[in-house]
Amino acid sequence: MERKLRRCYWLLFFLLLSAIAWEGKNVWNMQKKTDFVSADSRAVAGRKDGGEMVYASGHPVGIYIKTEGVLVLGTQPVKAGHGKEESPAKNKLKSGDYILAVDETPVNAKKQFLSLVQKKEGEEMTLTILRGGERQKIKIKPAYSEENQCYQIGAWIRNDTQGIGTVTYVKENGEFAALGHGINDCDLGVHMMISGGSIYQTDIASIMKGEKKNPGEIIGTIDYTRENYLGDIGKNTICGVFGNLEKRREEYLHGEQMEVAKGKEIKTGNAWLRTSISGESKDYAIEIEKICLNKKEPQKALKIKVTDPSLIALTGGIIQGLSGSPIIQNNRLVGAVTHVFVDSPIMGYGICAETMMEESQG
Numbered sequence: 001m002e003r004k005l006r007r008c009y010w011l012l013f014f015l016l017l018s019a020i021a022w023e024g025k026n027v028w029n030m031q032k033k034t035d036f037v038s039a040d041s042r043a044v045a046g047r048k049d050g051g052e053m054v055y056a057s058g059h060p061v062g063i064y065i066k067t068e069g070v071l072v073l074g075t076q077p078v079k080a081g082h083g084k085e086e087s088p089a090k091n092k093l094k095s096g097d098y099i100l101a102v103d104e105t106p107v108n109a110k111k112q113f114l115s116l117v118q119k120k121e122g123e124e125m126t127l128t129i130l131r132g133g134e135r136q137k138i139k140i141k142p143a144y145s146e147e148n149q150c151y152q153i154g155a156w157i158r159n160d161t162q163g164i165g166t167v168t169y170v171k172e173n174g175e176f177a178a179l180g181h182g183i184n185d186c187d188l189g190v191h192m193m194i195s196g197g198s199i200y201q202t203d204i205a206s207i208m209k210g211e212k213k214n215p216g217e218i219i220g221t222i223d224y225t226r227e228n229y230l231g232d233i234g235k236n237t238i239c240g241v242f243g244n245l246e247k248r249r250e251e252y253l254h255g256e257q258m259e260v261a262k263g264k265e266i267k268t269g270n271a272w273l274r275t276s277i278s279g280e281s282k283d284y285a286i287e288i289e290k291i292c293l294n295k296k297e298p299q300k301a302l303k304i305k306v307t308d309p310s311l312i313a314l315t316g317g318i319i320q321g322l323s324g325s326p327i328i329q330n331n332r333l334v335g336a337v338t339h340v341f342v343d344s345p346i347m348g349y350g351i352c353a354e355t356m357m358e359e360s361q362g
Contacts, residue, residue, distance in 0.1 A: 052260040052357055054169040055253040056326035056333045057176070058274035058281060061230060062200040062222030063241065064162045065183050068193040069100040069107045069130065073156040081146030088140050089155040094131065096190045099157065101128035108195070110159040117142050117151050130193065161192065164202055164220050165241070166275065166324035168336040168356060169260075170252050174245045176231070177360055179324040180336035180351045181299045182238045197233035199243065200224055204277055209316035210345030218277060218321030239298055239351060239359040240324065240336070254281040261332040263293045263301065263352040271329040273306070273337065275322060277315070283328065284308035293352070299338040302327065302350035317345035327353075 074095050077085035093099075099107055102116040103126050117125070124141040142151040165179045178199070182191050202220040210216030222228075233243040245252060254274065268291060272283040290303035304327065306317045315322070318340035327335040333353045341347040 052171075053257040054171050054260055054333060055255065055257055056274055056328055057167040057170050057252045057254055058326050059167050059252045059254070059276045060164055060202055060204065060218060060220065060321060061167055061178065062162065062202040062220070062224070062228075063165050063178070063183070063197065063233070064160065064200065064222075064224060065192060065194050065197040065233065065236060065241075066109075066160045067098065067158070068195040069098040070110050070113050070157045070159040071192070072097040072099065072129075073158055075155050078143040078145050078152045078154045079147045080143050086143035086154070088143050088153045092138050092140055093127075093129070093153075093155050096131070098130040098193055099127055100130055100135070102126070104128075108159075110157055113157065113159075114150075117153060120151065122151055162222065162224075164218050164222070164321045166322060166337075167199075167245075167252055168240065168324045168326050169333060169353070170245055170249065172257070174231070174249055175242070175360065176245045176252070177240050177242050177324075177336075177356045179240045180338040180356065181240060181323060183236050183241060191238065192236060194233070194236045197236070197241070197243070198224075199230045199233060199245075201228040201230060201248070204279075207277065207315055208319070209314075210319045210340065211316060212343055212345070215340055215342060216316050216319035216345065218319060220321070235360070237359050240356050242360045258328070259332045260353045260357050261329070261334045263291075263354050265332075266291055266302070266329065266334045266352065269329075271304070271327055271334065273304075273308075273311070273322075274326045274328060275311075277322070284311035286327070288327075288329070288334075288350075298355045299351045300349040301352045301355065302335050304337070304348050304350050306346045306348075312346060315345075318348040319345070 072093050075089040077087045080086045107113045124139055127138050129136050140153050142153050145152045168177045170176045184191055200222055202222045204220045206219045208216045230247050231243055231245040233241050235242040268288050271286050271288050273286045274283050285308040287305045287307050288302055289305055322337050325337040327350050335350040335353050338351050339349040
């Protein structure tokens with residue numbers, strides 16, 4: 001009897017030890033699982049807290065850009081009288097050159113450059129030019145044009161450009177990004193080297209709908225007056241124009257602030273395009289069909305398709321002037337519209353918002 005009781009005692013003892021060990025293992029496993037979830041939650045919270053927060057705008061603005069120096073569009077002969085022609089700039093200046101100075105006097109505007117040429121009264125002068133990113137000095141002797149009664153070097157030049165584009169985002173401090181691509185000269189297609197610029201309020205006069213082989217456009221009026229001035233442009237890069245919104249900021253802060261998504265977080269599928277061209281800020285349905293994070297062509301990282309019937313009815317799809325319109329997915333800013341397909345206006349490209357953000361800070 002005593003032996004049986006002893007066996008029962010040891011059996012109960014081992015069962016108790018096993019139960020304690022099993023419970024301890026469960027507690028440890030639960031603790032591991034809890035720690036894993038907490039770590040994951042911290043990672044997500046950290047990404048959101050550390051991400052850039054912006055207002056997705058979609059508001060059209062008038063853009064004025066001033067070049068660094070004056071841009072050479074091309075050369076032509078000067079009619080010197082008696083049927084003679086002279087070509088002072090031939091084989092010396094090329095399309096795409098920037099004239100930065102005349103005899104060490106910095107050139108800031110076309111009108112100023114023409115004045116400096118007249119003061120030389122036909123004497124040889126030294127031009128400092130920028131060609132392919134390199135500074136050079138060349139000598140040119142202006143010719144007198146009997147036709148125009150002034151001295152000329154025989155070159156077409158320009159020093160500013162303007163148009164309509166869309167603000168992509170605005171930060172709380174007023175920093176903004178627009179267009180999603182750089183501003184190029186409309187005649188030469190070269191990226192414009194700027195000394196500065198400004199944005200102005202614009203009024204939409206009409207919308208020319210896009211059609212196959214005939215891209216549409218926003219037709220607006222821009223009054224370049226102090227009353228319509230909104231802010232300054234500091235950078236013109238291949239990924240957009242960047243500056244600071246000084247006035248009427250509240251009109252461009254649409255909705256609530258949202259996080260700028262990383263390129264790797266963008267998904268194919270449903271998204272939204274935000275624009276105010278109808279007179280009020282609206283989000284229109286689009287689809288992101290393809291994502292290609294190719295740094296060689298950042299403006300074509302997103303292939304998009306307009307699916308919203310109301311936007312197609314309003315614009316025909318993507319039109320000139322919509323460049324810079326924010327692309328929103330899962331309540332985050334993922335990109336901006338950059339190009340339209342000429343053969344199909346409902347199709348286009350977009351740039352990643354993360355790329356624009358990085359460019360603004362570079």
